[in-house]
Amino acid sequence: MSDSTAAAHYRPEIDALRALAVVAVIVNHFNKDILPSGYLGVDMFFVISGFVITSSLAGRSSQNFGDFLAGFYVRRIKRIIPPLVLFVVLTGALLCLFNPGPGESMRTGVSALFGVSNLYLLKGSTDYFAVAAEINVFTHTWSLGVEEQFYLLFPLLLWWAGVGRVTASRPVRLMWVTGALSLVSLASFIYLYQVSQPTAYFSMPTRFWELAVGSMLFVSMKEFGPHFRLLQTVPAYLLAISLLAVLFTPFQFAVPATVAVVMLTALLIARLGLPNDALGIFTQKWVVNIGLISYSLYLWHWAVLSLSRWTIGIHWWTVPFQVAAMLLLAIASYRYVETPLRRSEWSPLRWRSITYGVSATVCAAGIMTGIFLVRGWLYTGENYMGASLQQENLIEGTSVDQTNCMLAPGNSFTESSFEACHLTARDGKPTIFFVGSSHAMHLAGLGQGLHERGFGVAFMTTQGHNFYPEGGADPETFGFKSTQDRAIFSILESHAVRGSVVVVGNRYFQDGYEKEFVGSYFEGLNAFARRFERKGVTVVHILPLPEFQFHDINQCAHQWFNAGMRRAGICLPKDPLTRLRQSKDVEARSPRSENFLHYDPVKVLCPSGMAECYPVNPTSKLPTFRNGDHLSNYGASLLVDDFIEFIGRHGLLPP
Template sequence: MKVAYRPDIDGLRAVAVSAVVLFHAFPGSLPGGFVGVDVFFVISGYLITGIVTSELHDKTFSLATFYERRIRRIFPALIVVLAATVSIGLRLLLPNELHSLGKNAVASALFAANLMLLSEVNYFDIDAHLKPLLHLWSLGIEEQFYLVWPLILWALPRRSAPWAASIGLVASFALNLALVGGHPSAAFFLPFTRAWELMAGALLTFIPTPSKATKELAAVVGLVAIETSFFLFTDKMTFPGAAAALPVAGTFLLIMSEGATVNRILSLKPFVGIGLVSYSLYLWHWPVLVFLQVYLFRQLNDTLGLVAVVLASVLSVVTYFAVERPLRRQSRVAPIGAAMAAAGLFGLYAALVKVPDLPSPLQAMISAPDGVSAWRVHECILLDGEDGDFRNCSESKRPLIAIWGDSTASALIPGFRKLQQDHEFGIAQLTVSSCHPLLVLAHSASPYCLKKNAEIVRRISEIKPDVVVLHAIWDVNDRTGTTKPTIDALRAAGVPRIVILGPVPVWRGGLPNAAVDYYRRSGQIIPERTSQFVDSDAGDKVMSVIAAQLGVQYVSVRKAMCRGDECLTRVNGSITARDIIHLTKAGSEFLIQQIAPQLGIE
């Protein structure tokens, strides 16, 4: 009983991959496009379970044959993309970034990218959005499912399989709900908290075929559920959690509705064509987006996104016809796949251990202490949904300066510590990664940020600082009308002096990358001050106006670290920013020394 090909599922793949690509290439155009991955999970659970149970029924199932087919399906295109990514990375990335890339490439080839990323993705690692292989976490989850689920189906009596899928779905969903609040990264990356999505697809294999009328209704409801997720979800929300049930249920209903009008539309050639290359397109789109940004030192915009989509589409079509399809049809491809994997892993290792050294002055400059050890991570700078209370983050000395903001505010701490060596004052560090110090957010509000910020205001009312410094990477599009409630709350808490500290210079691609790129192109060390890689000062100007309107003091970081458009790249041979926005120890010490008089520290 061979599983019949369903063109509507390829059409559904087209919808899923298009959503993911649009989400990445054109931020804001499809705010919930990331749930395309969840659609893929349900599809995979359905197809794999259908194949295995069909072969078990016919008594033709073989674990060796099954895994050989998985290798034939997954490995060829994956190794091509990994090899290309590492080759380009050798020319564009910093040594520490190459080290990270090498680890992630090997983990991806071993289908463990999700576990590797869980251990290293945080705000203080290399900018997660510039990791060329970040997207392969989902492939790891799928392959881990493929390793375990067929074994369970093979070992169980056939009549027990639906119960196993149901129990797996409920248990995994419950674990997801238990972890997503306090440990969102674990809920996002672990196979145990994502398995329920694949199990939802697996259950489709065991349900009876519904009536035509039921299919028509289910297909429409399913499509609406998926599209609603695409447009109403955002990457600021807690996910997966309970919210993921909406796109998963929608996909379940669509797959269940074979032959319905919606499914027939999905079976049209344009949808099927995109669906056929969806795997290669998924593999290619993210490294192309990352490398274009790194090479051009430009933040993502619509033009760059369009170029990336076109380039990734061309590469995916070529990969499908030249790599995927020919090797998928080979009857004895397991040795070929194993050889390709071994060669790929060896090549990755050989390439990355031969990274050319940078000249000593440049190496010393970009290797300067980053100051993160002073941030008091997990205690006074909270990450990833952590639920600290900042009880040990306030000193008793007076005057007391409270620093409230995101991780860029934490980067100020080394500078304040240095200043304390010559001046008597205390510090209260109240910082939460990725959370602006605002009680009201106009767009994409994070419930976690709103909760922690309310707690911080209560903490400020308890410790009664003499000065509160608000600092973040201010998103000027979100600030109008949102700062006043925060200022009002601080005044109500009795804070005598409120200072809005403007945004730090934003280095396109990161200052270390800019320094290396400048050397590779010119053979010279980057100038002490430059405008070449720095974004405009629009944020500084906007925040200055807002501060004036609210009657609070404004201190410009831009004026302290830049002369006109030229911003400081190094202090005494040490780089001033560790990435795009976070100051190093040297940068922090320089800044705080410059602005100390404006904060009342003479």
């Protein structure tokens, strides 16, 4: 297709649809509450891409398959690679200034260069909607991976169907094959979204149907054009409003919303293609211009937002500056990289142009590797994860640590493993036994402080498994579901003597809270406590801790580049009222026993209240949490004096 032919077939409303898609994505990424399903703008892009690619190939004539394929890949490389290389290398370098552990992002970026970042994210079972994905500056490149993998398959189908050949053909058979594959793809998407959301979200086979809808739309309009005139009875603005309405759909309706967006996008493309019926907004120059820069804008918007989460945060007052940065970077990329390199002839020989593109990709990957190797020199802040938090879940100078004292599910404690996790008491002090999940093991800092004061300590915990006694009013009938819990109970019966304290630490913010952590659970704990009452052993239950959404404590630590500003949302407790409700619920529903107590660490960790709780101590500026729901050793050590006062107040200290 010559430039003049392309210009004659240019549809500005397609770029206007791209503008709507990219704006929807950006708004959603700024704030999911404003446009809950704005992320479906990516699905709009898929439909548009399928339509435009088929349109482009149908307008070109090739003598043979090699010529057809080479021409297609040269155009795709010139379109995709230059802006992507610039974006990945520059963003990778900027990230290393503010993130001391950029490995996940850098690996995603290198994967993006080769069109497989979606597969890399899928391998890591990445949740696209989680905080960890938001601070990966290359998460959004998954959609490029889907498109590039689609481009490997689809030209074969098009050529087989006769699209792009010199000889005349009617590519109706493309409709049948693509339609059948699309039905399989759609069924896989719907099924896998329920059982493996990352697979449904990131894989090309489950997204094939969206691009194929665009392709089939073009073929249908070409082959059955008169039938599409029936769409003239449907006002274009009605389709546009319906499409916008779907973008406001709550997230829990993601699957039907996805199907609706794909179908409405296809209908709107067809409707806007009918004579004299383009909506005014879809032909406005400024709207079309946003669509023209949509590829570069899509690349750079996420980098601005992700880097902001490491630095100034995202607040109402930062939005104008962040939008301006996105636009300036996108315009510069479009004007000085994307457009000139796409329009220029790299070489008269197509294979050489492809070689140039592949070489640029390999060089960019090498540069990214070099940046990663010198990341320590580039980082401009203090690395709390690398320094203060590198030794966690241990009592220094002893064998009490996570490796020995937090077993994997399925393993059980023995006498020998107990000895490795037990430090004896001095000066007549009692022994404190810590049992439960990792939310008991993260109290190692408390255990170290207690041992330094003469207390004996022992840790017996299981990764990802709550200590869960069963039973009711009769303490003789209670039991345990798991062999791990039975083994821990057996060791406690052997070693817990009069005056000992058993601390139970489990996690509350999880699915099934109402089912697991009220009623029967505390009946079992109470029976467990009464079982030890005759021995003079007290059970202390840790009330729910605050939880946060940050992925790396460096996001919340005081750094020069964030001026100590509180990160909106991620560095404040999520659902503080839920935590308080759970604590009160636990205490209200717990059966009472003289040797069954609740300890609330929040008054120490959040002295100014849950709403102002912060995972970094405001005085020492050291992290009290090492991740969103586990204390650091330093944070746990802050509990020592309060915990000793607590057990003393209940008469658990020797005279």
